[in-house]
Amino acid sequence: MKKFFIYFTLFIITIAAIFMIAYHNNLYVWENPKQNIWIANGQLFDGTSEQVRDNPGILIKDGKIVCIGSNCQIPTEVKRIDATGKAIVPGLIDLHGHFLSGKARDPEQGIPSMIWQQLRYLPSVRRELIAAGVTSYRSLGDVMPAILDLKKELSEQNIAGPRLFIAGPIFTVKGGHPTQGKGIPTWVVERMTIQSDDPSYVKQQVAILAEQGIDGIKVIYQGSTNEKGVVTMPRISSDTLLALTSEARKHGLWVAVHTGSPEETDEAIAAGINTIEHGIRHGNLINSTTLQSIVENNIVYVPTLGREPQGHLNIAALNQSGVVFGVGTDSPVEMADGNSYHNELSRMVNAGIPDVKVLIAATRNGADALGKLAELGTIEVGKYADLLIVNGQPWQDIRELKKINIVILSGRIALDNSTEPLAY
Ligand SMILES: [Zn+2]
DSSP states (O other): OHHHHHHHHHHHHHHHHHHHHHHHTTOOOOOSOBOOEEEESSEEOOSSSSOOEEOOOEEEETTEEEEESTTOOOOSSOEEEEOTTOEEEEOEEEEEEOTTOGGGSOGGGOHHHHHHHHHTTOHHHHHHHHHTTEEEEEESSOOTTHHHHHHHHHHTTSSOOOEEEEOOSEEEOTTOTTTTOTTOOHHHHHHHEEEOOOHHHHHHHHHHHHHHTOOEEEEEEOOEEOTTSOEEEOOOOHHHHHHHHHHHHHTTOEEEEEEOSHHHHHHHHHTTOSEEESOSOTTOOOOHHHHHHHHHTTOEEEOOTTTOGGGGGGHHHHHHTTOEEOOOOOBTTTOTTSOHHHHHHHHHHHTTOOHHHHHHHHTHHHHHHTTOTTTSSSOOTTSBOOEEEESSOTTTOGGGGGOEEEEEETTEEEEEOTTSOOOO
């Protein structure tokens, strides 16, 4: 009997060890430390304007950009990067994703594989985002509390991946979007939504989430009624929307709203939101009043054209009115080749936004939408050293942003393709 227990214990230890090794194998952790970096030569697009200039030299220390120019005191211990013939641009920001939503992630591999991937915080997704140059990612609706755990693991640098900003669950009502989505298990929907049209209840929930560490909130403000006036998809009332925006503001949180009709969009703007997600949809055309109020209220418009094929219909009017665009993939809606971010950039250009403006949408405007322009989004002294070195001139042709040579995140070389062929 005693022998049995010894063998049994050894068996359990072996299984646990195999599990641990498998868990850490390809977990995707940072290989390089943060270091002093001096980037010389190349062309600098710092994101503060549409201008490009010869790089006068960029000094990175303790994760931040500490000096730009020829007068910088370069420390003796420094990693020197020669960007001759290359472009230096700020790191890219995806404003609309659902990180843990694994439905589009190798579904043919089956449920056990998906659970395994989720347990390890989707190492392949984190890797693909860095390979695509995405240094900041905004989760607009993910399963709780897993997304909070992921944010913690990333910010403590236990695992590699972009900076993560999160909304936590989505505010909607029973039967509203996305609760009726096909193929999403009920337990997932329960954990990624708060379904209520009670203003005092949602205020309480925002306060709790703020305490837990969310960065902003995501609200669905799109309903539908059929020709007979019957509600086919309910949504929160305008009172509840106002309760959400006022409570969010109290806690310093941004408000991202998934809108629908032109009227709903106008009401959302009046309620004091920060970003419009998806935009005016389903072939509806935007009117001049809405255009004006988007501009006047400094709202960032995230068209997610990969999600909303008819969204391009309004792009020219938005662009002519001077609306500030942000970039959102709504991934993993379209994540087959890890390239969804760059596909979205191309769609925005094809819809009529000049390449240079799309580059600013992908960088500076993303930080603006996150309320982090003082820390991110441009290459300026005092900001986090999140930047890319690419082979090409993406301000002239946005497709060249794919030719990533080096990704620097928080003063760490997160990816170095300079001696190897491109990742994709
Ligand atoms: Zn979404």
